[in-house]
Amino acid sequence: AEYAKQWYQRRVRGSAPYYAAFLLSTDEIGTDSIFILCFLVCLLFNWIGYIICCCLFTSVAARCGALSGIGLNLIKMLVILRRCHFENPQLVQTQLYFQLHDFQYAFLMLLGLVTMFYGFVRYHTAKQQHHREIALLPRYM
DSSP states (O other): OHHHHHHHHHHHHTOOOGGGGGSOOHHHHOOHHHHHHHHHHHHHHHHHHHHHHHHHOOSHHHHHHHHHHHHHHHHHHHHHHHHSOOOSHHHHHHHHHHHHOHHHHHHHHHHHHHHHHHHHHHHHHHHHHHHHHHHHSOOOO
């Protein structure tokens, strides 16, 4: 009973609500610059960049930027394989395979687009939810 009374007194005096511990802080969300940095690192350094970003950064912005960068990287590599002419026999075989199987090329291209946009939408949603939760919190002095 004593614990319940102390809990009620803290609530009445204006301490933070019980769900405040579950809200994401600004550090956990990250910034737009971290999103762009991880997006570019993954775009330029392929899977190595993705692993580096996921190991170095823990924010939502970094993870979503890395995911979007990997999606655009997949699109970039598919376009390079489709449009360029190669001397390497393995790459020539890959080009011939994609020419014979257009549906797989289209599927991989769609997978890259969906992955890229999923990262963008996920970050935007997390940021909007964070701003909405901050706006709904009562102001404590």
